[in-house]
Amino acid sequence: MLLKIYPENPNPKAIEQVVACLKKGGVIIYPTDTVYGMGCDITNHKAIERICQIKGIKPEKANLSFICYDLSHLAQYTKPVDTVIFRMLKSHLPGPFTFIFNASSLVPKLLNSKKKTVGIRVPDNDIAREIVNQLGNPIVSTSIHDEDEIIEYSTDPELIYEKYQDLVDIVIDGGYGDNEASTVVDCTSDPIEVIRQGKGILEG
Template sequence: MEQLIIHAPHPSLRKVNETIKSIEQGNIVVYPTDSLLAVGCDPLQKKSVIRLCQLKGIDPSKANLTYLCAGITDAAILSKQIGKELFRLIKRNTPGPFTFILTAGKDVPHHFSNKKKTIGIRIPQHYFIEVMLREMGRPLLSISLASTDEEQLLYPDELVSIYRNQIDLWIDDERPQGQPSTIIDCTDWPPEIIREGGHALVW
């Protein structure tokens, strides 16, 4: 496992490009976000998606896997559900630690679509991830690395050590983990908060 150490507030473009190259090569990457430490891969590479699901012990036909997006434009491509009211709700709360559950659009790769045909959308507020997503030009498939409440309390180096044999690259900002994101089910209107996180949703 390779480790890249990053520093706020201006990430090295060289390290951003190294991360993008690793993702495009099909690698599994761990990175900080505005909530918990996350692990992700290129959603267009089926083998990488399978590895990611195996690492987390999840079934893609049952799980709500999440896309990290640079902005609402990317989210709208993945879900045709975003009308005016939902657009305003997402706009008011992003970038930030919120996961919006939406009905998946036809552009979502079928190899990890769950039976409910839903996806999670995150537009994170983290200096490195924001730049990386803009430079990459497309969303990243992402999931929290911590599998239990106990793992959410671990320092990043402790958590990464549990999964290090299944990880190819770790982006380390040398900061402790944040709090879980707030999850909002937007498949019906009005939306329903299904998990309270560290930040309150602005309605």
Template sequence: MARYFEVHPDNPQTRTIRQIVDLVRGGGLIAYPTDSCFALGCQIGNRDGLDRIRRIRHLDERHHFTLVCHDFAQLGQFVRISNSVFRLVKACTPGSYTFILPATSEVPRRLMHPKKRTVGVRIPGHVAAQALVAELGEPLMSSTLLLPGQEEPMTRAGDIRQRLDHDLDAIVDAGECGTEPTTVVDLSQPEPVILRRGAGDPAPFE
């Protein structure tokens, strides 16, 4: 059964955040809130966690996983970003966007798109998500909590507990979170390509 953590939405309790992060560092898979619905998350090097996310969501090898970062300094370790793209991304973060960019050697190959060698990155605006990645000291390897056959992602911790209690190690409840997935923008090509329209305004990339 998954451990259930209640986190204050505006002032996350340090002790609780540390308990969750300790679980992640120990190989755990968590469901946690962001500014655009819940996500599944584990450490970057957690191969078993990656496989568990694939099983829960029925994903194939072409799925772009997302590195949820605390800030630009962290993001810059894992993707290559030009000055023009930097300005675009900077203007839209933190926020409900996922950006597809060329991965650096810091990213394990199993997280990259097998042909493009790209990876998704984002900097969320959600306080609890920010507290988790800040305490972890590295990005959370993440994927939207969208179950097979469902058109909308999961947005309530109680529902996640009911459906996935035996598939997860922890569920983080910080009250209300976003109800739409991120807007996904591929910035690995000369021109931006909007791959999914979601919570983030796509206008800056059109």
């Protein structure tokens, strides 16, 4: 189904509907502060496998990131980070960044690739954050890519729905998405390193 949710003050009933779908193992497409993402409950292995199937990738090779409500999940899913990195995270999040850390043992085994790392996102988008907040744990996420060679990411939710309506349970129409992905920052290297420059500008 295509579900309209406005990013300013998202409708709680609509958010509840999405959360109920995720709890049942559903897969959703939702807006972020960058591109549209496809996501599911981090605790549901079948749903994670389904996302990998839709994307045509093996779970252990998938570069999936976690969408979190705030930094409170950080300590659960990553190995301890020092105060300098934590300060940097606080000054850049919520925002268009994916920060890569060493994964803790709580990261679902299915996602533990040989690299043993995890990407964490706190998007500056109230729809995504409210879903995660009500769900009570992160959602596993991957960007929606477009086959078009010129446009890398799909931005129109109605076109995304046309393409994915038989593959996912809910496509959230939260308005046009951006077509620039998040900036990926590797926090496992010393010094930290921007490995993909996207929408976010790392300062300091």
